[in-house]
Amino acid sequence: MNIDQSDCLRWDAEGQQCLRKMGLIGRRGTGGRGVGVEETLTDLVGRVESFIERGDSAAVLDQAALTTALDLHGGQEARPRTEGGGDAQGQGGGIGYVTAMFLWCHTAAGHRPPNLLMVSQALSAFLLVAQESGAVPQRWQPLVSVVVPHIERDARARQGITLMERGLHEDDETALDRGIQLVRASLTGDHRPLPIDGEARHKLSLALWSRFGRSADLADLDEAIRLGERTLSQVEDPGREKYAEFVATMLTRRYRTTGLVADLERAEEVCRGGKGAEHDKDLPTVLLALLHDIRLTLFEAGTDLAVADDVIRLGEMLLGRTKGEDHGFMLAAHADVYALRFQRSQSPADRDKAIEFRRRAQDTYGLGAERRQVTLELHQELLQRWNQEDQPNDLDELIEMTSALVAEQEGEERVFLLRHLNDLLWARIQRTISVDDLNSMIEVLRELNRLNDPPDGQDLSHLCYLLALRNRRNHAVIDLDEAVTYLDEAVAAGRASVEAPASDAHQMEGRLSNLFGTLGLLAESTGSAQAYNDTVEVAERAAGLFPAGSTDSVRPLMNLSTSLWARFQALGDPADLDQAISYGQSALDTPGLDEAARVEIGATLVVSLAFKFHRRGDEATLRQALAVIERGIDASPAWVQSLQGLIRAVAHHIEQASGPEPSADNTTADNERTFRQIHTGLLGLYEQTLWLSAAHVMELGATTASLELIDQSLKLLEEALELSDEERRINYLGLRGEILIRRWQISKERPDLDRAIELLVQAAAAPAETSPARSLAAHHGNSAATALYRRFRRRRRANDLREAERQLERAIGHAATTDTELHQQMSAFLDHIRDFGVKTEVSIVHSDIMEFDKEDLISPQAMMNLEAWKAGEARKSGLSWVHTQDIPDQTESSEPPTPEVI
Numbered sequence: 071m072n073i074d075q076s077d078c079l080r081w082d083a084e085g086q087q088c089l090r091k092m093g094l095i096g097r098r099g100t101g102g103r104g105v106g107v108e109e110t111l112t113d114l115v116g117r118v119e120s121f122i123e124r125g126d127s128a129a130v131l132d133q134a135a136l137t138t139a140l141d142l143h144g145g146q147e148a149r150p151r152t153e154g155g156g157d158a159q160g161q162g163g164g165i166g167y168v169t170a171m172f173l174w175c176h177t178a179a180g181h182r183p184p185n186l187l188m189v190s191q192a193l194s195a196f197l198l199v200a201q202e203s204g205a206v207p208q209r210w211q212p213l214v215s216v217v218v219p220h221i222e223r224d225a226r227a228r229q230g231i232t233l234m235e236r237g238l239h240e241d242d243e244t245a246l247d248r249g250i251q252l253v254r255a256s257l258t259g260d261h262r263p264l265p266i267d268g269e270a271r272h273k274l275s276l277a278l279w280s281r282f283g284r285s286a287d288l289a290d291l292d293e294a295i296r297l298g299e300r301t302l303s304q305v306e307d308p309g310r311e312k313y314a315e316f317v318a319t320m321l322t323r324r325y326r327t328t329g330l331v332a333d334l335e336r337a338e339e340v341c342r343g344g345k346g347a348e349h350d351k352d353l354p355t356v357l358l359a360l361l362h363d364i365r366l367t368l369f370e371a372g373t374d375l376a377v378a379d380d381v382i383r384l385g386e387m388l389l390g391r392t393k394g395e396d397h398g399f400m401l402a403a404h405a406d407v408y409a410l411r412f413q414r415s416q417s418p419a420d421r422d423k424a425i426e427f428r429r430r431a432q433d434t435y436g437l438g439a440e441r442r443q444v445t446l447e448l449h450q451e452l453l454q455r456w457n458q459e460d461q462p463n464d465l466d467e468l469i470e471m472t473s474a475l476v477a478e479q480e481g482e483e484r485v486f487l488l489r490h491l492n493d494l495l496w497a498r499i500q501r502t503i504s505v506d507d508l509n510s511m512i513e514v515l516r517e518l519n520r521l522n523d524p525p526d527g528q529d530l531s532h533l534c535y536l537l538a539l540r541n542r543r544n545h546a547v548i549d550l551d552e553a554v555t556y557l558d559e560a561v562a563a564g565r566a567s568v569e570a571p572a573s574d575a576h577q578m579e580g581r582l583s584n585l586f587g588t589l590g591l592l593a594e595s596t597g598s599a600q601a602y603n604d605t606v607e608v609a610e611r612a613a614g615l616f617p618a619g620s621t622d623s624v625r626p627l628m629n630l631s632t633s634l635w636a637r638f639q640a641l642g643d644p645a646d647l648d649q650a651i652s653y654g655q656s657a658l659d660t661p662g663l664d665e666a667a668r669v670e671i672g673a674t675l676v677v678s679l680a681f682k683f684h685r686r687g688d689e690a691t692l693r694q695a696l697a698v699i700e701r702g703i704d705a706s707p708a709w710v711q712s713l714q715g716l717i718r719a720v721a722h723h724i725e726q727a728s729g730p731e732p733s734a735d736n737t738t739a740d741n742e743r744t745f746r747q748i749h750t751g752l753l754g755l756y757e758q759t760l761w762l763s764a765a766h767v768m769e770l771g772a773t774t775a776s777l778e779l780i781d782q783s784l785k786l787l788e789e790a791l792e793l794s795d796e797e798r799r800i801n802y803l804g805l806r807g808e809i810l811i812r813r814w815q816i817s818k819e820r821p822d823l824d825r826a827i828e829l830l831v832q833a834a835a836a837p838a839e840t841s842p843a844r845s846l847a848a849h850h851g852n853s854a855a856t857a858l859y860r861r862f863r864r865r866r867r868a869n870d871l872r873e874a875e876r877q878l879e880r881a882i883g884h885a886a887t888t889d890t891e892l893h894q895q896m897s898a899f900l901d902h903i904r905d906f907g908v909k910t911e912v913s914i915v916h917s918d919i920m921e922f923d924k925e926d927l928i929s930p931q932a933m934m935n936l937e938a939w940k941a942g943e944a945r946k947s948g949l950s951w952v953h954t955q956d957i958p959d960q961t962e963s964s965e966p967p968t969p970e971v972i
Contacts (some may be wrong), residue, residue, distance in 0.1 A: 220264060227256035227270040234277040243284075250277050272301050272313070279320060288327060295320050302340070311354045314340050318360050322367060331371070337364045350384065355391050362388060366407060378411040398434030401427050402444050409451065418459070425451050442478065445471060462501065469494045488518050492532070505543060512536050519563075527570030531581040534564035538588040541595075557592040564588050568608075575615045579626060582612035586629050590636060602637040609633045613653075619660060627657040628671060635678050651678050651694075658698065665702070672698045673708035677715055684719035689741065692720070692748065699755070705762035710786070713756040720749045753793055760790035765805060772812040780813045804833030804850040811857055823861055830854035834877060838884055845888040851881025852896055859903065875903050 230252030237246025253274045257267060278294035281287070298317040305313050321337035324330070341361040342349065350358065362384040369377040385404045392400045405427035412420035428448040435441035449471050456464035472491045479487055495511045498504065515533040519525035537560035541553055564585030572578040586608045593601035609630035616623040631653040638646035654675040658668065679695035682688075695716055703709045727742035764786035771779030787809065791802045807829035814822035834851035838844040858874035861867070878900040885893040 220262075223256050223261065224264055224266050226252050227264075227266045230254075230256060231270060231273050234273055238277065238280055246277060246281060250274060250281070253277075268301060268304060271297050275301065275316070279316075286327075288324075291320060291324055291327070295324065299340075310343070311356060314343065315356055315360055318357075318364065322364055325367065329371075331368065334364055334368050347380070351387060355388070358384065358391075359388055362403075366410075369407075370410065373414050375411065375415060378407060378414070381407050382411075395435065395440065398431050398440065398444075401431035401434060402440075402447070405431060405447070409447075418455075421451065421455055425455065442475075445475065449475070462498075465494065465498055465501075469498065485518065485521055488514050488521075492518075503543075505540070508536060508540050508543065512540065524570070525566065527567045527572060527581060528577070530563045530567035530570065531584045534560045534567060534588050535584040537563065538584070538591050541591055553595050554592070557588060557595060560588040561585070561592060568611075576622070579612050579615050579622070582608055582615075583625065583629060586612065586633065590633065593636065593640070597640060599641060602633075602640055605633040606630070606637055618656075621660060621662050624657045624660050624663060624667060624671070627653050627660075628674065631657065631678070632674070647678065647682055651675065651682065654678060655694075658701075669702055669704050669706075670708065672701060672703065673706065673712045676712040680712065680715040680719045683716070684722055687723050687726075689744070692745075696748065703755075703759065705759050705766050707763065710756075710759055710763055713752060713759060717749065717752045717756055720745050720752065724749060757790045757793040760786050760793075761802065761805065764790065764809070768805075768809045768812060772815065775816055777813065777816050780809060780816065783809050784813075800833055800836040801846060803829045804846065804853075807833060807850070807857075808853060811853070823857065827854060827857045827861065830857060831873075831877065834881060841888055844884040848881045848884035848889060848892060848896075851877045851884065852892065852899075855881065855896075855899065855903075871903060871906070875900065878903065 230249045233245045233249030233252065235249075236242055237244070237249055253270050256270060257274070275294045275297035278290045278297070282290040282294065295317065298313065298320060302310065302313045302317055318337040318340045321333045321340065325333035325337070338361060341353065341357045341364065350361065353361065362381060365377060365381045365384060369381055382404070385400065385407060388400050389397065389404065405424045408420050408424035408427060411417075412424060425448065428444060428451060431444045432441060432448060435444060449468065452464050452468050452471070455461065456468060469491065472487055472494060476484060476487045476491060492511055492514045495507045495514070499507045499511070512533065515529055515536065518529045519533065522529070537556050541556045541560070544553075564581070567581045568578065568585055572581065586605060589601060589605040589608060592598070593605055609626065609632075613623060613626035613630050615626065631650045634646045634650035634653065637643070638650060654671065657663075658671045658675055663671075676695050676698050679691055679698070683691040683695065699713075703713075724742060724745050727745070764783045767779050767783035767786060771777070771783060784806070787802060787806055791799065791806075794802055807826045810822045810826035810829065813819075814826060830850050831854045834847050834854050836843070836847060838847040855874040855877040858870045858877065862870035862874065878896050882893060882896050882900065885896060
């Protein structure tokens with residue numbers, strides 16, 4: 071910048087114009103107060119030095135500068151100007167210099183009057199260049215020498231700030247680095263602070279923070295933090311907030327780089343301004359949110375749950391200050407904290423809180439990415455809780471949520487969600503057997519097959535299975551044509567699945583098994599010989615996947631046996647029957663077969679053997695069936711049916727041998743005797759199986775509150791009772807009493823309880839000569855006493871209480887040598903009944919007045935427990951769900967004994 075005499079005159083003119091606008095000059099002869107120029111300049115120099123070095127009042131400096139300017143102006147107006155524009159002494163432009171000084175001092179002091187609009191950078195350059203060019207009159211040198219060093223530092227700082235801003239805005243690293251150097255130099259050294267220093271320090275801190283983001287040079291970050299902390303220390307409220315936020319943010323970033331917890335502690339102190347946590351409520355929202363994040367970062371690095379509680383406290387404060395989407399964001403953040411706390415504590419209450427706040431956040435957000443993100447996080451948390459706690463409500467919500475997410479997605483993400491939805495629906499089907507869910511799964515799989523090209527083999531196989539399953543569930547309500555349509559689609563999907571590549575033989579076997587089941591249904595529905603042949607063909611293909619004798623071959627062999635048996639029943643080829651038996655026997659003889667599979671296979675094999683024996687009467691087939699039975703049976707309905715079929719086959723040949731006509735199958739007298747012996751043994755086994763099956767179905771019915779199952783167990787027991795002799799009959803009466811107690815528990819019908827007590831008392835009174843008989847009598851007596859006590863509690867009959875006492879006295883005698891634990895329980899129960907009878911004798915009535923067909927369960931606790939039980943709470947005992955305070959502990963958890971075989 072070149073400054074000549076004309077520039078001085080121009081500045082002189084502009085300075086006069088400024089003063090004129092202020093109303094300080096304007097009339098000739100205004101200045102000139104009779105004060106010497108040298109004295110005025112000396113006074114002004116002193117004032118400037120005092121202002122710069124000792125911080126005197128800016129108002130005093132302003133007054134001195136104005137006085138000097140006016141005095142010099144008055145003196146200058148009285149002098150003639152040269153043609154070049156200077157005064158007679160060659161000292162023109164003096165007032166311009168003084169005015170420039172005056173304006174710069176105003177700028178430095180932070181007092182910029184609204185009518186003095188000259189730019190401080192231009193003034194600084196004017197003085198510097200004027201001094202260098204010799205344009206400053208000699209008498210102004212003392213004043214310039216005081217001001218110029220500060221102007222130089224101010225100019226350097228401003229130039230550096232300009233370069234840093236350009237570097238940041240234009241992504242110019244060279245300009246940014248140069249600007250950092252200039253500003254850093256302007257702040258270095260022992261000098262009196264300038265007003266520009268605060269701005270320069272803050273801008274330098276910002277530039278270093280930005281450069282650290284690119285270079286990751288910790289030195290830049292540390293210098294930025296030091297500068298920020300110094301700036302913060304010099305700022306008073308209310309401007310402190312933004313500087314504190316900046317410094318705390320940098321300290322938090324330093325922690326993420328170094329891992330030093332001390333950085334987070336410093337950041338907390340910056341946010342709180344040195345005050346305690348009790349003052350957090352007074353913090354500005356920005357600093358409170360930052361403090362919340364800092365404390366959360368500290369908890370993420372450790373396991374102290376007290377820190378998590380502090381984060382939650384701060385989050386609750388923020389929730390009270392936010393609205394709209396900010397409130398939704400804060401709700402989601404609060405959920406994150408509880409989710410993290412759950413990871414540390416494993417407390418279900420923390421996860422429940424996370425889910426609660428996630429739901430609230432979801433309700434706050436409208437449609438958009440934020441809501442979708444919250445929904446996905448809520449979905450994940452519900453899925454984890456459902457996997458661990460198996461809450462049906464969670465599964466229902468997961469299915470609804472996943473269905474909504476599917477509708478929003480396309481491409482691979484949609485496919486992923488469809489598979490997930492398919493898994494969830496299947497899990498609910500396992501529990502509810504819902505036809506709606508089954509139909510939903512079918513639609514999901516159909517869509518998956520449409521989206522994938524080519525369709526996935528597993529998806530096709532699952533579709534095949536589900537269509538067949540729907541056919542079985544709906545067979546009673548759909549016509550044949552509709553059923554065949556479903557099955558045709560299922561078969562087509564199944565055939566496509568077995569043509570698609572499989573990961574291994576086990577996966578292919580599973581697909582073939584699903585196709586096998588579907589073809590079996592189609593054959594059963596249509597009676598088509600081709601369908602039966604296809605079923606056998608698929609089963610043979612599956613059986614060929616594994617080596618003979620391996621446990622992997624068992625299911626394919628049983629499917630092959632079943633398909634041959636079904637084809638024999640439909641088409642009548644004896645070779646199919648023989649092959650079915652052969653493959654079934656091979657499956658049963660497989661080494662390493664587990665007990666459950668062996669028993670299941672045995673029941674299926676005996677059905678085929680019984681049919682073959684019924685037709686042909688050969689003793690070898692009968693012996694084969696008996697050998698299967700000897701390997702073990704259970705009380706399942708399958709074995710009940712198998713034994714029933716074999717007993718009928720044996721009875722058929724006994725009848726043939728004893729008839730007037732010769733036996734068509736050449737049954738001899740010796741065979742007849744053998745068959746009668748076998749028949750007797752089978753009847754005993756069948757009776758025992760029925761009895762055990764009845765007990766099993768009884769417990770299942772009590773657990774599921776199913777009158778249908780309870781009545782089924784009674785039917786099984788009635789059939790067993792018809793086959794039993796007098797010695798075993800008494801045991802069945804006791805079991806019948808136990809079943810009726812459970813029926814009464816569900817029906818609340820008085821006759822059920824009355825008949826149960828009658829049967830239990832009868833069973834408990836039976837002769838007990840052996841140890842097993844005494845043990846069973848003790849259990850029957852205990853159950854009878856408990857039922858009598860229950861009836862007394864409802865009807866207040868004194869006889870029931872006394873009869874319960876008698877039953878316990880006798881049962882205790884039986885249990886003394888057979889069951890020590892039961893003996894102790896019954897003794898305590900007996901003491902309670904005796905005490906209760908003494909205390910309440912005056913309240914006992916002897917009538918059934920106001921009782922009708924139903925038991926009047928007047929205890930609120932009893933009704934509450936009944937409703938809980940009916941809602942699905944598992945109860946194995948028919949006596950444990952009614953709660954009364956005066957019943958001893960052992961009746962609270964009493965469980966009728968497992969029936970024993972004498």
